[in-house]
Amino acid sequence: MVKKIGILFDCDGTLLDSLGNAFDSFDYAFDQIGEPRQKPENIKKFFGTSADRIFINLMNDSQLALKAFEFYLDHQAELALKTKLHHGIEELLEALLSKNIPLAIVTGRHAKDLENVLRPHDIKHFFKSIIADSDVTRSKPAPDGLLLALSQMGIDSENSFYLGDSPTDIQAAHNAQSKSVAVLWDKTVDKLEMEKVSPHFLINHPHEMLDLLLL
Structure with a gap:
């Protein structure tokens, strides 16, 4: 199966x-x-x-x-x-949703803050779970946010991937027993710093996630 x-x-x-x-x-x-x-x-x-x-x-x-x-x-x-989605993100979300793959956001933003930044982009409908830092007791790199999202998604940790742009994101994925995917498309990302925390995967563009999943 x-x-x-x-x-x-x-x-x-x-x-x-x-x-x-x-x-x-x-x-x-x-x-x-x-x-x-x-x-x-x-x-x-x-x-x-x-x-x-x-x-x-x-x-x-x-x-x-x-x-x-x-x-x-x-x-x-x-x-x-004035903010924009990173190039290729909306296409990635649409492709994953078309394959009935459940999606989630786990962020360090407060729920009030998160609502402000997501509202202009009309992407909330893509996600089965949206977890803000204010929804959990412990912030990343603790796994609390990821584990709460996975529970809501009905997905086992070992069958999940967490995409993030900071070492803290990668550490949170490891602590949750999720596969860590370091994304390098934001101009603020330091590739060497990301490599130091040993992500399972590094990708340079959103479409590479589809290649990784063989979709």
Whole structure:
């Protein structure tokens, strides 16, 4: 009997070309609360965690961090209209759906934040499960989000693939016993850093996922 497989996707840098906008929104939020901006590398090391948790990690004041997060959400909602799907993503989703392969999103974004960025692109109907960081107790690289999605999809971990653009995504896949697929199409991806965490596969374009699955 053919095994039923499932495909899970990270959001930013994997589905959406949106990571640059995220840094802009962090800058905006810090400006609005009168705090100094953080270097992108200081922010990026927390990616895999939702923005509200990132602000808490970067600041000593949880109330001020919450205020910063609200400004971040407002700015992201405006920028969402300017974000685009990565080239080839919609075609990949359509091809997978046509084969009745269940799909999911597992992201480090907060649910409010995720709704803002997905709304302009009309892709939610492709996914059987959409898991935000605020839906789980532990952020990536913990496997909680992936395991919750797989449960909702009715897919065993060993029959799943998780596509992501950061080492944290790959580590989360390994921790969930899912096959890790490092995607290299976002301009922010460091191939050498991805190789260090030993993904099962590396792909340069969305259509290569179909080749990998022999579809």
